[in-house]
Amino acid sequence: MKDAGIPQIKGTDMGILVVGSVALDSVKTPFGSKEDVLGGSATYFSIAASYFAEVSVVAVVGADFPEEHVAFLRQKGIDISGLERQKGNTFRWKGEYGFDLNTRTTLDTQLNVFAHFSPKLMAAHCSKEYLFLGNIDPDLQRSVLEQMKRPKVVACDTMNYWIETKRESLLKTLSLVDVLVINDAETRQLADDPNLIRAARRILSWGPRQLVIKRGEYGVFMIGEKSIFIVPAFPVEEVLDPTGAGDTFAGGFMGYLAAAGVHDDAAMRRAVVYGSVMASFNVMDFGPRVLGNLTYPEIQARYREFRKISFFEDLSEKPPGRMEEL
Amino acid sequence: MKDAGIPQIKGTDMGILVVGSVALDSVKTPFGSKEDVLGGSATYFSIAASYFAEVSVVAVVGADFPEEHVAFLRQKGIDISGLERQKGNTFRWKGEYGFDLNTRTTLDTQLNVFAHFSPKLMAAHCSKEYLFLGNIDPDLQRSVLEQMKRPKVVACDTMNYWIETKRESLLKTLSLVDVLVINDAETRQLADDPNLIRAARRILSWGPRQLVIKRGEYGVFMIGEKSIFIVPAFPVEEVLDPTGAGDTFAGGFMGYLAAAGVHDDAAMRRAVVYGSVMASFNVMDFGPRVLGNLTYPEIQARYREFRKISFFEDLSEKPPGRMEEL
Numbered sequence: 001m002k003d004a005g006i007p008q009i010k011g012t013d014m015g016i017l018v019v020g021s022v023a024l025d026s027v028k029t030p031f032g033s034k035e036d037v038l039g040g041s042a043t044y045f046s047i048a049a050s051y052f053a054e055v056s057v058v059a060v061v062g063a064d065f066p067e068e069h070v071a072f073l074r075q076k077g078i079d080i081s082g083l084e085r086q087k088g089n090t091f092r093w094k095g096e097y098g099f100d101l102n103t104r105t106t107l108d109t110q111l112n113v114f115a116h117f118s119p120k121l122m123a124a125h126c127s128k129e130y131l132f133l134g135n136i137d138p139d140l141q142r143s144v145l146e147q148m149k150r151p152k153v154v155a156c157d158t159m160n161y162w163i164e165t166k167r168e169s170l171l172k173t174l175s176l177v178d179v180l181v182i183n184d185a186e187t188r189q190l191a192d193d194p195n196l197i198r199a200a201r202r203i204l205s206w207g208p209r210q211l212v213i214k215r216g217e218y219g220v221f222m223i224g225e226k227s228i229f230i231v232p233a234f235p236v237e238e239v240l241d242p243t244g245a246g247d248t249f250a251g252g253f254m255g256y257l258a259a260a261g262v263h264d265d266a267a268m269r270r271a272v273v274y275g276s277v278m279a280s281f282n283v284m285d286f287g288p289r290v291l292g293n294l295t296y297p298e299i300q301a302r303y304r305e306f307r308k309i310s311f312f313e314d315l316s317e318k319p320p321g322r323m324e325e326l
Numbered sequence: 327m328k329d330a331g332i333p334q335i336k337g338t339d340m341g342i343l344v345v346g347s348v349a350l351d352s353v354k355t356p357f358g359s360k361e362d363v364l365g366g367s368a369t370y371f372s373i374a375a376s377y378f379a380e381v382s383v384v385a386v387v388g389a390d391f392p393e394e395h396v397a398f399l400r401q402k403g404i405d406i407s408g409l410e411r412q413k414g415n416t417f418r419w420k421g422e423y424g425f426d427l428n429t430r431t432t433l434d435t436q437l438n439v440f441a442h443f444s445p446k447l448m449a450a451h452c453s454k455e456y457l458f459l460g461n462i463d464p465d466l467q468r469s470v471l472e473q474m475k476r477p478k479v480v481a482c483d484t485m486n487y488w489i490e491t492k493r494e495s496l497l498k499t500l501s502l503v504d505v506l507v508i509n510d511a512e513t514r515q516l517a518d519d520p521n522l523i524r525a526a527r528r529i530l531s532w533g534p535r536q537l538v539i540k541r542g543e544y545g546v547f548m549i550g551e552k553s554i555f556i557v558p559a560f561p562v563e564e565v566l567d568p569t570g571a572g573d574t575f576a577g578g579f580m581g582y583l584a585a586a587g588v589h590d591d592a593a594m595r596r597a598v599v600y601g602s603v604m605a606s607f608n609v610m611d612f613g614p615r616v617l618g619n620l621t622y623p624e625i626q627a628r629y630r631e632f633r634k635i636s637f638f639e640d641l642s643e644k645p646p647g648r649m650e651e652l
Contacts, residue, residue, distance in 0.1 A: 053648060
């Protein structure tokens, strides 16, 4: 029997499979710029998740992908047997952030080997109980799912590009997943409704049990059929680069769920907080350097701090002031 | 002796004085439009605060101000002895909101009688213990403060216009107030720092004990020297018009503080939640109609609901999953 409060990994099937991109990012923010740092959705996801559970990555890199990055992922205990190396160059993304880091402009995207990414799972990966489908073509997301024994929890991400160009395919994928991790603008766009709650309820009616809506520096809005949970982002005084924060969040979220082995409302809420904690570390540096070098006490201390900044007392039985007269 | 959990009003000096605008608003949102509805910062503030404490309004209206609005404010138990009626027209504002209600364009502003507003307090108002200085010229804000016996809590609002055109005067006002209620863009602009926490700390060093930063649909960020409190906005499925939400928030916030009579961190947090509750009602309709017709059980039920959507469990002592190995 499993105690929800004391999650433990039991056997490798309890691990997580993530399918997504491994990239080299060039990023400019008001606080500096970096060229060709380790990036990609599967990278940030797997590093964050590795603190909680076994993670296996399915992705593709080019001949130019630095060996030090491979060594770094391996050193984090991440299973990279599904990280394929192909002829050609690694996926490259170049972007720039505005004054308050809330707006991002993509300056250049070179898909390179990622353009023909068509994930083929190894046998050992097909029985993983937790699956995260990173932001790739919804056709590919379904092809991954079809290769697997039915996992316990399937989560996926998407983006405006797929909403605009592959809507029907995306809706098919959504009908098969448990959790959709998405940002707020995409939620409104996908449901064509400016009200976030109504938009979310519409998407829930298409299949997912839970929507986990990322709102950047404003935190996370999780909504299921019967429950809403909203948390702010953990406030960070030295944000250098928000790249990868969403994928880092997803990694902490799925990592905690896999570690907990339960998926009730209380566990989902804690998973959201752990995801937010991991994301708050990631924004403190370019690339995944800070994220990749955390200790367990640092993570737990921030979870506790998170609770302090969100806490307020319940009502006393007696009403305040004039309300007594109403 | 006062119990923090059972706030009560004791005598009229415990009441609130608000100085600001009473206006006629014409508003267009994706969900409809209304002409000449009752508006203005002092209006929304005083209606929200009236559920908690005695409120006195100091403001000016023109000869055209409808008698029904006067009757409505009086019926809410608001002291309007300081609501001056002058020759000419009432302050008029006309604005339009975009698709997701997060962007607002001012189409027309007619200051009318508000252009020469120069608040002179009546004797009975000078001894109020709670003062809210709405968004008016910082010179006028100080002139109000100078007419009063030192209130227990002075809060003020401001806007980009005063930050840009009357910065020195605004800084003088800030050195005299306890609580600055401001939005996030203004916080960044005032401190000239894109990072909200650093910007807030800078402003705190100029005088206020607490900054209460409004983030619209994303909620409120409160920061003092030793404590940070962040709450989301209460999620509302039928937002018709966000006009006045910030002032309504401030009214619920100050109303609760006045009713509680204590201003420690726990009381400030509850005040933020009550302010958010009141704002969440206000956005459900054009003008203050919904806000003005609430019952005590409705307000308390939403406070309780608010706690449910924000709650997550503290940590168990044992760490999750792989963390045990770290």
